[in-house]
Amino acid sequence: MRTEGRPAAGAGRRSAGPGARLRRLGLKRRWRRPTLVVHLLTFALMVLVPALLFSAYLIVQFSQQQQEIAAAQVNDTAEIVSNAIDREIYGLMTSGRVLAASPTLVDDRLAEFNDRTAQALAGTMTTAELVDHGMAVLVDTQDRFPPPSAHFSDTPLIQRVFDTHQPAISGVSFRKKRGEFVYQVALPVKKGSDVGYVLVLSKATTSFEAVIADRNLPSRWSAIIKDAAGKRVFAAVTSDGRMRARQSVSYDNPSIVETIGNTGMGTDLIEASTVSALSGWTTTVAVPSAVIGRPVMRSWLLLIGAGALLLAFSVALGITFGRRLAEPIRKLSSQAGLIGRGEPATMIATDIAEIAEVSRVLAQASRERREAEEQNRFLMREMSHRAKNQYALIAAIARRAANESADTTQFLATLSEALNSLARSADLLSSGGWESVSVGDLVKSQLKAFGTGNEQIVSRGPTIALNPTAAQTIGLALHELATNAAKYGALSVPEGKVLIEWTCGDRFRLSWRESGGPPVTPPRHSGFGTLVTQKMTARGLGGSVDMDYAATGVVWTLTVPIEAVVPAPEVHPEEGGEAASAPS
Numbered sequence: 001m002r003t004e005g006r007p008a009a010g011a012g013r014r015s016a017g018p019g020a021r022l023r024r025l026g027l028k029r030r031w032r033r034p035t036l037v038v039h040l041l042t043f044a045l046m047v048l049v050p051a052l053l054f055s056a057y058l059i060v061q062f063s064q065q066q067q068e069i070a071a072a073q074v075n076d077t078a079e080i081v082s083n084a085i086d087r088e089i090y091g092l093m094t095s096g097r098v099l100a101a102s103p104t105l106v107d108d109r110l111a112e113f114n115d116r117t118a119q120a121l122a123g124t125m126t127t128a129e130l131v132d133h134g135m136a137v138l139v140d141t142q143d144r145f146p147p148p149s150a151h152f153s154d155t156p157l158i159q160r161v162f163d164t165h166q167p168a169i170s171g172v173s174f175r176k177k178r179g180e181f182v183y184q185v186a187l188p189v190k191k192g193s194d195v196g197y198v199l200v201l202s203k204a205t206t207s208f209e210a211v212i213a214d215r216n217l218p219s220r221w222s223a224i225i226k227d228a229a230g231k232r233v234f235a236a237v238t239s240d241g242r243m244r245a246r247q248s249v250s251y252d253n254p255s256i257v258e259t260i261g262n263t264g265m266g267t268d269l270i271e272a273s274t275v276s277a278l279s280g281w282t283t284t285v286a287v288p289s290a291v292i293g294r295p296v297m298r299s300w301l302l303l304i305g306a307g308a309l310l311l312a313f314s315v316a317l318g319i320t321f322g323r324r325l326a327e328p329i330r331k332l333s334s335q336a337g338l339i340g341r342g343e344p345a346t347m348i349a350t351d352i353a354e355i356a357e358v359s360r361v362l363a364q365a366s367r368e369r370r371e372a373e374e375q376n377r378f379l380m381r382e383m384s385h386r387a388k389n390q391y392a393l394i395a396a397i398a399r400r401a402a403n404e405s406a407d408t409t410q411f412l413a414t415l416s417e418a419l420n421s422l423a424r425s426a427d428l429l430s431s432g433g434w435e436s437v438s439v440g441d442l443v444k445s446q447l448k449a450f451g452t453g454n455e456q457i458v459s460r461g462p463t464i465a466l467n468p469t470a471a472q473t474i475g476l477a478l479h480e481l482a483t484n485a486a487k488y489g490a491l492s493v494p495e496g497k498v499l500i501e502w503t504c505g506d507r508f509r510l511s512w513r514e515s516g517g518p519p520v521t522p523p524r525h526s527g528f529g530t531l532v533t534q535k536m537t538a539r540g541l542g543g544s545v546d547m548d549y550a551a552t553g554v555v556w557t558l559t560v561p562i563e564a565v566v567p568a569p570e571v572h573p574e575e576g577g578e579a580a581s582a583p584s
Contacts (some may be wrong), residue, residue, distance in 0.1 A: 037322030044314035045192045050488045051281030052307045059303060065297040066290075067270070074221075074285050075272035081223050082274045082283035084211045085234075089185065089279055091166055092201055094125065096187040099128065100199045105189050110138055114145040126203040127178070130189070131158050138197070141188060152200070154184065161186045162199045169279045171227030172205055174251075181205045181251070183233060208234040209245045220291045222259040224249065228280040235259045256286045328355045335359060339366045342373065435568045436465035439474075439510070441501050446478040450486055457491075461502035461510075470565035473540040474510065474558070481556055482513050490517030490553055507543075520547040541565065 008043040015570075034042075074504040090555030099120065104113040110130065117128045118141040130139035131152045140147040152158055153173075160168045170184040182202045189197040212223065235249040235261060249259050256271055328350040345366035348359045443459045450457065466474065482491065482498075490496030496517035502510040514520075539546045543560025 020537055026238045034323070037326065038320055040322045040325075041315060044318050048105050048307075048310055048314055052303070052310075055303050055307075057295065062299060066296060070287065072270070074270050074287060075274075077221070077223070078272045078274045078285040081212050081225070081285060082276050082281075085208060085225060085281065085283065086276050086278045088208065088211045089169060092185050092203055093112075093187065095120075095126075096128075098197055099201075100187045100189045101347055105130075106191065106198065111145050114139045114141060117141050121201075124203070128203055129200045129202070131198045131200060133162065134252075143463045148354045157184065157186050158198045158200070162195050165190075165195055169228050172231045172251075174235045175202065175233075178202075178204070180235075181226070189259065204233070205234050206245065209236070209243075210273045212236060212243045221285065221287045222246075222256060223283065223285045224254055224259045225254050226254065226282050233281055236350075244381060256284050259289065260286065285332050290496050293408050325352065325355075328352060328359075332359055332362065335362050339369060342369070344370065385511035390439065436467060437471045439464045442475055443478060443500055446475050447482050448584075450482045450491055455497060456494075457498045457500070459498075459500040462504055464502065464508070464565075465567055466506050466565050467567045468561075470541060473537055474565075476532050476555075477558070478512070485514055485517070485554070488518070489520070490514035493517055496553075504560060504562065508558075508562050510558040512554070512556040514555070517553055519551055520549050520554055535581065 024244040044213040048389070050499075066371040099117055102113055102116065104110070104116065113130070114173045117139070121128060121141060127142040128139065129137050129141075129152065132138055135151045135155055135158060137150050137152055139148055142149075154170055157168055157170050165188050167185060167187045170186070172183050174180070174183050175182050182204050184200050184202045186198050186200045188195040189199050208225070221243075222236065223243060224235040225233040227233050230253055230308060231249050232249055233252060235246045236243040237246055238244070246259055256269065260269070268289040270288045270289055273282055273284040275282050280285065328348060329334060331348040331350075332355060335345045335348060339362060345363055347356075350356050350359070439461060440459060440463070447457055447459075485491040485496075490498050491514075493516070497515050499515070501513070502508070534545045534547055537543075537558060541558075541564045542557060543564065546555075546557040546559075548555040548557075
C-alpha cells in the first residue's frame with residue numbers, strides 16, 4: 001500500500017525546542033556575560049579590598065604594639081610604685097635614726113625622750129616604742145609615761161635588730177590599740193659598741209595613699225603591695241587619673257583581680273611585679289587587657305564603618321558610572337544593528353571621547369556601506385544594460401552569420417570568431433570598469449593573434465578613448481579585416497604589411513591600409529565579412545565606411561562623428577531609456 005504524502009513515523013509529534021533550533025544553527029548556549037556595572041563593581045572591590053586588608057593588618061600590628069607598650073608601662077609603673085614605697089620607708093628610717101641618736105637615750109632620760117619623740121611624730125600617723133633586751137616596752141608615745149607593763153608582740157623583729165645591729169622592717173599587722181593596719185621599722189639604739197635598746201616606729205599603711213596618689217595613670221589600673229608573708233600592705237585602683245586606696249581587699253592572700261574588682265572586662269590582665277630589696281615587699285601593677293584593647297576596638301569599629309561607607313560609595317559610584325557608560329554603549333549596539341540591517345546610522349551624542357570616536361567610525365561605516373550598496377546597485381543596472389546590449393549584438397551577429405553561411409560548419413566558425421573578438425573587447429572594457437578603452441589597446445588586442453608585435457603590422461595615432469559600443473563594433477571590424485588579410489591579403493605573405501592609422505577632430509577617422517600582398521580582386525559577392533566591416537560598422541556607429549579593393553592592397557576607411565565613439569553619459573533603461581539595439 002502506498003503512503004505518499006504521509007509524514008515519517010514520529011514526525012510532527014512534538015515541535016523542536018529552542019535547544020534543537022540552536023543545534024541546527026550550529027550555536028551553543030552561553031552563560032549571560034557580566035554587565036558593565038558588574039565589571040565596575042568588581043574593579044572597585046579589587047581596589048578597596050586590598051586597602052581594607054592592609055588597614056586590618058596595620059590595626060593588628062597596632063594592637064600588638066599597644067600590648068607591648070602596655071606591658072612595658074605596667075612594668076615601669078610597678079617599679080615606680082615600689083620605689084615610692086621604698087622612699088617612704090627610707091624617710092621613716094631616717095627619722096628613726098635621728099631619734100635613736102638622741103642624747104636623752106644615752107643618759108636614760110626616757111621621760112624626756114618620750115615627750116620629745118611624741119612632739120616630733122605628732123601628725124605623721126607614726127608612733128614610737130622603745131624596747132629593751134627583755135622585750136619590755138619602756139616608752140610608747142601612744143600611751144602615758146611610763147607605759148603599763150607590757151611586752152612587745154613582734155619578738156623576732158626585735159631580736160633580729162639586737163643580733164644584727166641593723167635596722168629591720170616588719171610586715172603589716174593590725175594594732176588593736178590604734179585600730180588600724182601598720183608596718184614597723186626597728187632601729188638599734190647604740191650604747192657604746194652594744195645595742196642598748198631597739199626603737200620601733202609604727203606607721204599606718206594608709207599613709208602610702210598620699211605617696212602613690214600622684215601617679216597619673218589611665219583608668220582601671222590597679223596596684224597591690226604585699227609583705228613577705230603575703231599580707232596586704234596597700235591596694236589601690238586608678239579613678240579619675242589618681243590611685244585611690246581599696247580597703248575592701250582581703251588582708252590574707254589578696255589578689256590583683258580582687259583589687260581591680262568586677263569591671264565587666266574579664267580577668268585577662270596585663271600585669272607586672274617587682275620585689276623591693278629594702279623591705280622584701282612585692283608590688284604588683286595590672287590593667288585589664290580590655291582597657292588596652294579599647295583603642296584597638298575603636299580602630300576596628302572605625303575600619304568597619306569606613307569600609308562599609310567606602311563599599312557603599314563604591315557600589316553607588318559603580319552603578320552611577322556603569323549606567324552612564326552602559327547607555328552610550330547600548331546606543332552603539334543599536335547603531336551597529338542599524339548598520340547590519342543596512343539602515344542609516346547617525347552618530348550618537350555622548351561626552352565620552354572614546355565612545356564618540358567609535359560612534360563616528362560606525363556612522364562613517366554606515367555611510368560608506370550605503371554608498372557601496374548604491375554603487376553596487378548602479379553596477380548591477382549597468383551590467384544588466386551591458387548584458388542586454390551584448391545579447392542583442394550577439395543575436396544580430398548570429399542571424400547575419402546564419403544568413404551568410406552555406407552550412408552549419410561555416411556558421412559555427414564564423415560565429416566563434418565573432419564571439420572571440422567580442423570577448424577580447426569585453427576583457428579590455430572590464431579592466432577599465434566598462435567605461436572606455438583606448439584605440440591603441442583595442443588594435444593590439446584584436447590583432448595579437450595575427451602578429452601585431454612584428455614589423456608587418458604598424459599602428460599609430462593619438463590617444464583616444466572609445467566607448468563600449470564603439471570598441472565592440474570597431475573591434476569586430478578589425479578582427480574581420482585581419483582575418484581576410486591573413487587568408488587572402490597582405491598578412492598571407494611575409495613581405496606584406498598593414499598600416500592602421502586614426503585621427504580625431506570633429507570626426508573620428510580610422511583607416512586600414514594593406515600593401516605588399518598578393519594582387520587584390522574584388523569579391524564576387526558580399527559575405528559575412530563585408531557585412532561586418534561595412535554595413536554593421538557604418539550603421540552601428542552612424543558613420544560611413546569606404547572599402548577600396550585597390551590592386552596594391554585593400555584600403556578600409558571608417559569615418560564617424562566624434563560623439564559616436566568617445567565616452568558619454570548613457571541613458572539606462574531604468575531611467576526611461578531603452579537598451580541600445582544591435583545593428584541590423
